[in-house]
Amino acid sequence: MDHIFFFYFAAVIATTSVLVVALRNPVYSALALLIMFFHVAGLYVTLHAEFLAAVQIVVYAGAILVLYLFVVMLLSIKSEERYHNQLPVAGLLGVMLCTEVILLLIQSRTASSAPAIPADPAVGPGNTEMIGEALYSTYLFPFEVASLILLVAMIGAIILAKKDINERVQQ
Amino acid sequence: MAVPLSYYLILSGFVFLTGVVGVLIRRNIIIILLSVELMLNATNINFVAFSEYFHNVAGQVFVFFALTVAAAEVAVGLAIIIALHRTNSSIYIDDLNLLKR
Numbered sequence: 001m002d003h004i005f006f007f008y009f010a011a012v013i014a015t016t017s018v019l020v021v022a023l024r025n026p027v028y029s030a031l032a033l034l035i036m037f038f039h040v041a042g043l044y045v046t047l048h049a050e051f052l053a054a055v056q057i058v059v060y061a062g063a064i065l066v067l068y069l070f071v072v073m074l075l076s077i078k079s080e081e082r083y084h085n086q087l088p089v090a091g092l093l094g095v096m097l098c099t100e101v102i103l104l105l106i107q108s109r110t111a112s113s114a115p116a117i118p119a120d121p122a123v124g125p126g127n128t129e130m131i132g133e134a135l136y137s138t139y140l141f142p143f144e145v146a147s148l149i150l151l152v153a154m155i156g157a158i159i160l161a162k163k164d165i166n167e168r169v170q171q
Numbered sequence: 172m173a174v175p176l177s178y179y180l181i182l183s184g185f186v187f188l189t190g191v192v193g194v195l196i197r198r199n200i201i202i203i204l205l206s207v208e209l210m211l212n213a214t215n216i217n218f219v220a221f222s223e224y225f226h227n228v229a230g231q232v233f234v235f236f237a238l239t240v241a242a243a244e245v246a247v248g249l250a251i252i253i254a255l256h257r258t259n260s261s262i263y264i265d266d267l268n269l270l271k272r
Contacts, residue, residue, distance in 0.1 A: 002173035010182045017186045017209050021193035026201050033205055040212055046174075047223040049231050059238055064208070064245050071249045072201060075256050083196045084264070090195035094188055101184035105177045130228045131235070139232050146239040153243030160250035163257070 002046065009043045012036070025079040026072045030065060037061045051128040179220035187213035198263045200255070204248050211241050 016036040023029045037060045044053035084090075125133075135143055186209055193206030215234045222230025256262050 006174045006178060010178070013182065014185055014189075017189045020205055020209060021189055021197065021202070026199060029202055029205055033208065036209075036212070040216065043216065044219055047219050049219050049222065049234075052219060052231055052234055055235070055238065059242060060208075060212075064242060067245055067249060068201065068205065071252060074253070075262065077199065077201070077262065082198075084198045087196045090192055093195070094192035097191070098185060098188045101188065102181055105181050105184065108177065127231075131231055134228045134232050135235065138229075139236075142236060146236055149239060149243050153246045157246040157250040160247070160254050 005046050006043075009039045009046070012039045013043070026077055027069070030068050030072060033068075034061055034065050037065065049127060051131055176220060176224050179216060183213040183216040183220070186210075186216070198265055200252050200262045200264060203264070204245070204252075207244070208241065211237055 013036055016032045016039070019032040020029045020036065023032060037056060041053040041056040041061075044050070044056060190206040190209035190213065193209065194203050197203055197206065215237055218230040218234045218237070222228065252262055255267065259266060261267070
């Protein structure tokens with residue numbers, strides 16, 4: 001049963017990620033990425049990371065992708081008729097690296113499919129509770145730094161997107 | 172866990188390399204940013220798979236931080252694209268060769 005779910009999600013994720021790169025219309029690319037985000041969230045649920053699945057849908061699909069679609073519509077981009085000139089080199093590089101990764105991982109499957117560390121038999125706290133405890137105790141300082149990163153990104157985006165900020169100050 | 176860890180690693184390696192190839196072959200800056208999102212998602216799949224495999228919640232916390240950085244990157248990146256489109260009226264990287272001229 002687990003295998004069926006995994007292969008379904010993996011097949012859709014692989015297909016849509018290729019579509020994101022291959023489709024010529026930016027809107028179609030963004031929509032393919034949306035389908036991929038939903039299936040990654042499904043994969044998280046099968047991995048017992050329910051909180052991250054919800055965050056994936058809310059933040060990635062709900063916020064980040066809508067921002068992309070806004071910009072695509074705002075700039076009204078026509079679909080692109082050709083790829084970059086370095087397509088043959090990049091394609092060859094990609095195919096070579098991909099085969100390499102798959103071969104290496106298949107070879108080492110005996111090592112990595114050793115039995116996982118057994119889970120605690122007692123019923124522990126829920127997924128969200130565990131993440132919250134780790135986030136606000138062990139990772140408290142990185143959490144504060146993350147809020148600083150968001151603040152810097154917000155100020156930077158406002159300053160970059162604002163039109164002629166200097167002229168208005170001078171007036 | 173029924174599904175071996177290496178299956179997740181193969182999936183995430185494939186998605187990551189798709190993102191790398193996307194960055195290399197596309198001319199549209201928006202699609203290049205979407206390919207960067209693909210790469211970030213591939214690393215997130217890795218983190219969550221290892222977190223489940225070793226029963227350690229730290230992997231999921233790091234996915235949380237990667238998500239924060241992705242959101243910040245998108246906000247600044249799209250603002251840069253809009254500024255570029257305003258000055259050059261093009262978002263194809265072939266047309267942005269001011270330093271080469």
